[in-house]
Amino acid sequence: MNLSSPRWLRTLTRLRDALVPEALGLGWMPVLLLGYLLFLFMPVLVPSDSNWGDSLPWRLWPTLLSIVVFLPMYFLAYRGSAMTRVLCTLGIAALGCGLMAYNAFSNTYIIYAAAFVALLPGTLWTRLVALAALLGTYYGLSVWLGFPVFVPVLTAIISVAVFTGNYFQSETVRKRAELKLSHEEVRRLAALAERERIGRDLHDLLGHTLSLVALKSDLAGRLIERDPQAARNEIVEVSRVARDALAQVRRAVTGIRAAGLAAELASAKLLLESDGVTLRYDAQEAVVPPDLETVLALALREAVTNIQRHARATLAEVSLASTDEHVRLRIRDNGVGSAAVPGNGLSGMRERVESRGGRLRIDSTLRQGTCVEIVLPLPSREDEPARTATQDEGTVGAT
Known part of the structure; x- marks a missing residue:
């Protein structure tokens, strides 16, 4: 309440x-x-x-x-x-x-x-x-x-109608509960699969690198008395390998932290359809950087949660389109609509979008549904390698 x-x-x-x-x-x-x-x-x-x-x-x-x-x-x-x-x-x-x-x-x-x-x-x-x-x-x-005969007959007609309505309502509630359990099971299995993937990736990524670091460190320790220059070269090589490993770990962690649009769409479909809301999705071919995809995925999650909790809608539509300059995500529903009052979820969504130089627009009219539109600028192809290198160097220096 x-x-x-x-x-x-x-x-x-x-x-x-x-x-x-x-x-x-x-x-x-x-x-x-x-x-x-x-x-x-x-x-x-x-x-x-x-x-x-x-x-x-x-x-x-x-x-x-x-x-x-x-x-x-x-x-x-x-x-x-x-x-x-x-x-x-x-x-x-x-x-x-x-x-x-x-x-x-x-x-x-x-x-x-x-x-x-x-x-x-x-x-x-x-x-x-x-x-x-x-x-x-x-x-x-x-x-x-x-x-009179019409009394039991009328009673029977009304009773059968009431029985039928309550039976189908109870079946709807039961199926909705089963879908909710299925939704939670999908999330649990997805989290388990993600943990297994993280374990494999970290093992493949760090196993060879750390073995090489240990080997070269032992070699430098043995050479430091006999051949200081060779030992110094080995230490330099250890430093290079460590920096390279740090950059790889950073990219791996970025991928782990990123929320994917495909996964959020699957979760949104289960959540909405378990509540009787049909979800339609239209997407063009778009290559979105992982950091921007995370922003879009989290915005989609917040918008879908609001639809499920407040909109009382029967239909929701999600569309994704992109050009060379920007990517646009639009989430629309046919719910009750209202004057949008920013809460923690919407404020966080706006902050994430604006921190990437994008804009968020919410159009919500009473009894006409709500439309949430996110537009994010895409980095140019020339700027992307330099930006990634700068981020890696900043992370190494901070470490």
Whole structure:
């Protein structure tokens, strides 16, 4: 909950989260669905006989008592274990059947029970059998109490519709959770593969070099008394090899630290599609230096995270284009949009872009989505070797 929200709204949100777990992602829906309890008072609002006033207490008090019993079972069905949900569903169904003699609109509880049947453990066929048993019991009691035929028929139609909606919603939530786990597994495997690659690269890079340094150092130690000039030459060679190894390590570390666009796009696709957002990607052939690719990859990560958390979009588009002078990355969504308020993520993105001489533009309009555009200048081919050499010399000197 945003700390800038009114205090009363934060209090209500905490109360809602205490009744319905936030992890379910249902928001205020379970609370709003309690509005259907108003149907229980239809016999009072629409009396069916002339002496309804005399029978008002006979109808009203059992109904009020049933609501007091219903509410704890209703919220326990959301918070409890699978067995608790089964028991609460049976309790709500029994409440609806028991109230039929006092209130013809007790089928409201039958519909609530049908909604929870869709969330019970087991296969779809198990849930369908449970739904059929629930509706069959209600139909039998309706016939026994002399209810009109349209009452159980209408109840069955609404119950099946509610059951179907809840079942497919639960399947969507389950598949989303599986995709999230898959996304986390992909990240874990990618990190493991990267650690193995780093180990191989460092072994290949430093193994031969350090062996050569050790060999030449031993040789210089043996020559220092007999042939000082040869020993001095060996020390100079050791220094050259060490400097070359340092430059190679620096380039390797730069590659390790760099975040690749391809990896970020794969991660973004998993993240967004697990949340029901379609990702489209269009890229031209572009050769981007590793340091600039890192800036673009981190910007893509921040933009995709904002889409997943705040945009409520159904479509996101990523495009990458380049010329001889610059490279442009554009991330667009069709979400709710808003006036962009810079946070830590956007501020960090802007700082990284501007430190490379680029520019960041964010176009976000209410109900028209958001577009983030990053433009970075590309180094000229003549300047690139000199720039790399200067960086290597600066690193050696600093060391």
